[in-house]
Amino acid sequence: MTTLTVNGTEYPLDLADPRVTLLDALRDRLDLTGTKKGCDQGACGACTVLSDGRRVLACLTLAAQCDGREITTIEGLESHPMQDAFVRHDAFQCGYCTSGQIMSAVALLGENRAGTDADIREYMSGNLCRCGAYSNIVAAVREVARHA
Amino acid sequence: MREFRYERPTTVAEAIRAVAHDPEADFLAGGTTEVDLMKDGVLHPDLLVDITRLPLRGVRRNGTMLQVGALTTMEELAADHTLAERAPFVVEALLRGASVQLRNMATIGGNLLQRTRCRYFRDPAVPACNKREPGSGCEAVNSVARMHAILGASPACIALHASDLAVPLVALDAVVHIESEEGERLVPLTQFYLMPGETPDRENVLRHGELITAIDIPLPPEGTRSLYLKIRDRASYEFALTSAAVAVIMDGAVIKDARVAMGGIGTIPWRGFEAEEVLREAPATPETFRSAADGTIRDPFLVPGTAFKVELAKRTLIRALTEVTS
Numbered sequence A: 001m002t003t004l005t006v007n008g009t010e011y012p013l014d015l016a017d018p019r020v021t022l023l024d025a026l027r028d029r030l031d032l033t034g035t036k037k038g039c040d041q042g043a044c045g046a047c048t049v050l051s052d053g054r055r056v057l058a059c060l061t062l063a064a065q066c067d068g069r070e071i072t073t074i075e076g077l078e079s080h081p082m083q084d085a086f087v088r089h090d091a092f093q094c095g096y097c098t099s100g101q102i103m104s105a106v107a108l109l110g111e112n113r114a115g116t117d118a119d120i121r122e123y124m125s126g127n128l129c130r131c132g133a134y135s136n137i138v139a140a141v142r143e144v145a146r147h148a
Numbered sequence B: 001m002r003e004f005r006y007e008r009p010t011t012v013a014e015a016i017r018a019v020a021h022d023p024e025a026d027f028l029a030g031g032t033t034e035v036d037l038m039k040d041g042v043l044h045p046d047l048l049v050d051i052t053r054l055p056l057r058g059v060r061r062n063g064t065m066l067q068v069g070a071l072t073t074m075e076e077l078a079a080d081h082t083l084a085e086r087a088p089f090v091v092e093a094l095l096r097g098a099s100v101q102l103r104n105m106a107t108i109g110g111n112l113l114q115r116t117r118c119r120y121f122r123d124p125a126v127p128a129c130n131k132r133e134p135g136s137g138c139e140a141v142n143s144v145a146r147m148h149a150i151l152g153a154s155p156a157c158i159a160l161h162a163s164d165l166a167v168p169l170v171a172l173d174a175v176v177h178i179e180s181e182e183g184e185r186l187v188p189l190t191q192f193y194l195m196p197g198e199t200p201d202r203e204n205v206l207r208h209g210e211l212i213t214a215i216d217i218p219l220p221p222e223g224t225r226s227l228y229l230k231i232r233d234r235a236s237y238e239f240a241l242t243s244a245a246v247a248v249i250m251d252g253a254v255i256k257d258a259r260v261a262m263g264g265i266g267t268i269p270w271r272g273f274e275a276e277e278v279l280r281e282a283p284a285t286p287e288t289f290r291s292a293a294d295g296t297i298r299d300p301f302l303v304p305g306t307a308f309k310v311e312l313a314k315r316t317l318i319r320a321l322t323e324v325t326s
């Protein structure tokens, strides 16, 4: 048994078959479906979660690699100002990329890299939005960064 | 994905032994190449030996050198102050690669060993790929190519080495520490990669079971100016079409010494020895830069889709040299 710590809760996980990615473990085994599967190949950022506070891609991380790590998903944010800003700035259309965008944006604040719009664009570039809500996403991040 | 076993040894010796004694085993670092290609069905190890928790992480100053543990992540190395001060083009190359998420996972050792982005290599439904299936032919040479190499290529393979980081590192003569059951050996990065020739499946001098433990980055002399210029199809989060890593020591308007390497054009990260020859003790003028560029892009191997890279690469180098010397 491997133990996965997600949002402060410990979950025992049977990884006799270690092919399970962190993304599939979260969604299919722990029923934490807030983390989305877009490309499943490391290209879109929809599966972004925090591992020991750093943003990573759950689709290219094996669940087996995560024991002893603190994983944070969108379910673990307790009404973070970023969520509120996304709503107020209408920073999404279909919403599929949104939990990844928010996890990435929360990490960005911690990295101190949201100084200018150009920086926000650059350091959020790993999160694609097929609906093209980019300008509103930048506006939401900018607002939270300014008040942080 | 084919079934595999997962192990996470706690010592370097155990990790090496585990891979060395199983011909189908692979090391697993950040997984951003390995797991990706396993999902594609290109790689199918029967054993993954997770090395991410081995004590091979961190950056140490050692005189005029930085020794970087192989498991240091790209983001960790990019945050190193000495590197930012003495060789900023390495930091630029790191931060212009992939995304923050990927750079938090990807390791320096893994970055140097990343596999080509040639889409035929990455798609097992394509029968012809000498790199994936030796002797099967090369789809890229015969159909559509674009993100491919023009230097060091052969009719058997025109796959690009896509690492950004490796470009300034070959310019600086970085050295790779390699450990195996036989002991340690040191290989200069300029001699680490192999051009495809008739055997594109052999990409570097590593033998099965050999582990990269560290990379030595010699720091250029104080006062060196450096720059990494990356030209790509979109502003961020994209591989290079062409790139240039340049470092110069100036004396007024004269270039005393120069180091040059290019990415996006070679089957291996391309050191510009000819350009360095042209630049040394030469005035920083457009004519000097043009002849440095002409000296670097010589006898390219072209297919219709890659012909544009000849002039683009030259202009990339000229622009990088213009900016770094002004």
Ligand SMILES: Cc1cc2nc3c(=O)[nH]c(=O)nc-3n(C[C@H](O)[C@H](O)[C@H](O)COP(=O)(O)OP(=O)(O)OC[C@H]3O[C@@H](n4cnc5c(N)ncnc54)[C@H](O)[C@@H]3O)c2cc1C
Pocket: A041, A042, A043, B026, B027, B028, B029, B030, B031, B032, B033, B034, B035, B036, B070, B071, B096, B097, B098, B099, B102, B105, B106, B107, B108, B109, B110, B111, B112, B113, B114, B162, B163, B164, B165, B210, B211, B212, B213, B237, B238, B239, B240
């Ligand atoms: C969407 C996307 C975009 C990207 N964009 C860029 C870009 O713009 N620029 C760029 O440079 N790169 C880019 N990359 C590539 C990325 O940088 C590499 O995948 C990464 O650096 C590999 O490191 P890793 O630790 O994840 O290696 P892994 O995937 O764990 O390993 C890679 C290979 O090296 C072997 N290996 C790893 N470490 C060692 C070691 N210490 N000793 C011996 N063998 C070892 C593994 O067995 C495996 O075969 C991108 C990747 C993706 C998925």
Ligand code: SF4
Pocket: B116, B118, B119, B120, B121, B128, B129, B130, B131, B132, B137, B138, B139, B140, B141, B156, B157, B158, B159, B200
């Ligand atoms: S260029 Fe190399 S990797 Fe691409 S199809 Fe040809 S042989 Fe395969």
Ligand code: FES
Pocket: A036, A037, A038, A039, A040, A041, A042, A043, A044, A045, A046, A047, A048, A057, A058, A059, A060
């Ligand atoms: S689902 Fe992980 S990056 Fe797209």
Ligand code: FES
Pocket: A091, A092, A093, A094, A095, A096, A097, A098, A128, A129, A130, A131, A132, A133
């Ligand atoms: S809101 Fe639809 S993908 Fe971003």
